[in-house]
Amino acid sequence: MYGTSEIVDAVDAAAPVDAERTAFRRTEKLYKLYKTQAPKSWKNQAHRKADLSGVIDFHSVLESFKQCGATPAGIFKYECRGFNRPVFCFEERPGFYFIHGALTDDEQVHWIRESLISFPQPPNRTNHTEAYGPIFGLFDAVQNNKVLVEAKSTSSEVDCILGYDKTNLNSKRFSFSEYCMIKNNDESYKSVAASLLLRKLRWSTLGLQFDWSKRNYAVSLPHKRMPDDLCLVAKKMAVPAMPNGEEFQPEAAIVNYFGPSDMLGGHLDDMEKDWSKPIVSISLGCKAIFLLGGKSREDMPIAMFLRSGDIVLMAGEARACFHGVPRIFTDSEHADNVDLLSQFSNEADLCFREYIRTSRININIRQVN
Ligand SMILES: O=C(O)CCC(=O)C(=O)O
Numbered sequence: 001m002y003g004t005s006e007i008v009d010a011v012d013a014a015a016p017v018d019a020e021r022t023a024f025r026r027t028e029k030l031y032k033l034y035k036t037q038a039p040k041s042w043k044n045q046a047h048r049k050a051d052l053s054g055v056i057d058f059h060s061v062l063e064s065f066k067q068c069g070a071t072p073a074g075i076f077k078y079e080c081r082g083f084n085r086p087v088f089c090f091e092e093r094p095g096f097y098f099i100h101g102a103l104t105d106d107e108q109v110h111w112i113r114e115s116l117i118s119f120p121q122p123p124n125r126t127n128h129t130e131a132y133g134p135i136f137g138l139f140d141a142v143q144n145n146k147v148l149v150e151a152k153s154t155s156s157e158v159d160c161i162l163g164y165d166k167t168n169l170n171s172k173r174f175s176f177s178e179y180c181m182i183k184n185n186d187e188s189y190k191s192v193a194a195s196l197l198l199r200k201l202r203w204s205t206l207g208l209q210f211d212w213s214k215r216n217y218a219v220s221l222p223h224k225r226m227p228d229d230l231c232l233v234a235k236k237m238a239v240p241a242m243p244n245g246e247e248f249q250p251e252a253a254i255v256n257y258f259g260p261s262d263m264l265g266g267h268l269d270d271m272e273k274d275w276s277k278p279i280v281s282i283s284l285g286c287k288a289i290f291l292l293g294g295k296s297r298e299d300m301p302i303a304m305f306l307r308s309g310d311i312v313l314m315a316g317e318a319r320a321c322f323h324g325v326p327r328i329f330t331d332s333e334h335a336d337n338v339d340l341l342s343q344f345s346n347e348a349d350l351c352f353r354e355y356i357r358t359s360r361i362n363i364n365i366r367q368v369n
């Protein structure tokens with residue numbers, strides 16, 4: 001990847017002065033979440049209101065297309081034989097496809113659960129792997145108010161309490177434990193609440209593991225195959241962007257987890273060999289603004305809303321276009337997640353509901369070779 005490709009907290013993040021000179025950066029600034037220079041006492045209400053009138057809303061585009069068969073200038077409805085969902089494209093950005101409402105509510109619920117329960121499980125790596133080694137059962141630990149504990153002592157008693165795997169002496173010694181153990185804590189433990197780890201979860205990688213430090217796919221890292229059901233969705237959704245009716249071959253995915261003030265800076269995804277193959281990118285949870293730039297950061301980006309259940313494809317020329325997510329919406333006026341939240345109304349689903357109420361998840365699936 002090239003550019004600011006990791007999710008960062010956008011609030012008050014100071015941009016380097018010359019970085020603000022590009023059209024992409026200026027547009028990011030228009031939409032990203034700022035605290036104004038308000039007195040501290042205003043803290044929670046002090047988010048500047050962005051003007052959203054220039055953001056394309058494909059929900060409205062589809063509604064007016066249904067009514068009068070017309071689309072706004074520069075946008076057309078793409079007809080793909082055998083593909084029964086509405087797909088829109090931009091005349092100026094060939095290779096970019098917007099599939100509005102691609103996933104049903106049930107499918108969205110399924111992928112949110114998978115993103116929180118299964119996808120961060122080892123051998124898949126997450127942004128926490130470097131600091132803590134492989135962590136098993138993060139979401140279960142959140143539901144049970146557990147904490148991640150490090151054993152400094154080498155006593156067999158601690159090994160036993162932590163379920164430490166002696167067969168893997170290189171792995172770091174962190175494991176989830178009950179709160180009560182920590183109350184009787186002594187210096188031999190270092191601990192962090194599972195709920196905090198979940199809040200700070202930024203990415204997990206599926207299939208071939210992406211090595212962020214070397215910025216390539218590390219074939220030698222242990223990995224599982226991509227989940228079959230996710231491959232099926234990706235193959236089905238990739239159809240409008242596949243050259244000559246070929247079948248998309250999903251080999252890797254990056255799952256991005258966005259908290260309320262997180263953003264993903266403008267970047268290119270350029271580590272895959274064949275750019276004629278699409279990246280299939282699934283949105284879940286809170287609504288976001290997606291910026292689709294051009295091949296230069298100086299090209300004026302197109303801003304559009306991404307809602308839970310929308311899927312975008314970036315293939316061919318669009319693979320060379322800078323893109324990013326300057327903003328997610330967590331306030332009830334804009335988040336657009338009421339229907340989704342109602343799917344998590346059981347007592348047992350409280351943790352999912354609380355998480356997704358103020359978060360966005362993006363699963364982007366790639367053919368690497
Ligand atoms: O979150 C999104 O919609 C885009 C994610 C993305 O561009 C990436 O992970 O490379």
Ligand SMILES: [Fe+2]
Binds near residue numbers: 267268269323
């Ligand atoms: Fe990307």
